[in-house]
Amino acid sequence: MLKSRALFAGALALAAALALSSCAGGSPEQEPSNSSADAGSAAFNDADVMFAQMMIPHHEQAVEMSDDLLAKDGIDAGIVDLATEIKAAQEPEIAQLNGWLTEWRAHDDSMSDMPDMGDDSEGTMSEDDMMALHDATGTDAGRLFLQQMTVHHEGAVAMAQIEIDTGENADARALAENILATQTAEIAVMAELLATL
Numbered sequence: 001m002l003k004s005r006a007l008f009a010g011a012l013a014l015a016a017a018l019a020l021s022s023c024a025g026g027s028p029e030q031e032p033s034n035s036s037a038d039a040g041s042a043a044f045n046d047a048d049v050m051f052a053q054m055m056i057p058h059h060e061q062a063v064e065m066s067d068d069l070l071a072k073d074g075i076d077a078g079i080v081d082l083a084t085e086i087k088a089a090q091e092p093e094i095a096q097l098n099g100w101l102t103e104w105r106a107h108d109d110s111m112s113d114m115p116d117m118g119d120d121s122e123g124t125m126s127e128d129d130m131m132a133l134h135d136a137t138g139t140d141a142g143r144l145f146l147q148q149m150t151v152h153h154e155g156a157v158a159m160a161q162i163e164i165d166t167g168e169n170a171d172a173r174a175l176a177e178n179i180l181a182t183q184t185a186e187i188a189v190m191a192e193l194l195a196t197l
Helices: 002-023 046-070 077-103 127-135 138-166 170-196
Strands: none
Touching (some): 046 077, 046 127, 046 170, 127 138, 138 170
């Protein structure tokens, strides 16, 4: 878990650097691979790879949080519905992102040398956060899930915006736009649900 958090933090730093380099025309290694092929092997750049590599563990944590909540009794029906929707949306996206990485031959450990930017990186929950949610019950569990997932979604929205701004692959950017729109809307729903608790 901590490794995934560190990787995600490092990715944001590198993605920001990619945003700056793209303004200057990008680097020579960011050449399209084959624009006539399917989405997976169509033109892509380092920002697309970074987006996929880092959104996968981010989504996986959201699914884990949702599973944890859905296993509990006494949770508000609206929160149960939201957790169910989050899991249903993000599991297929994980598969899609993994598929692209396979096509791009980018399933590797190239992110292992990323710097550790600390424990407050773009919405990912710490092990203590996850344990707090696991141990919570009833209304407290529902409230904590909403609070944590709001922060988690804000991190995903930030990552999606970087992909929209700097990515090259049309399908990856379309997914980022969908994540941004969907999770922004869910943040608003969570605020409404929190206000009722």
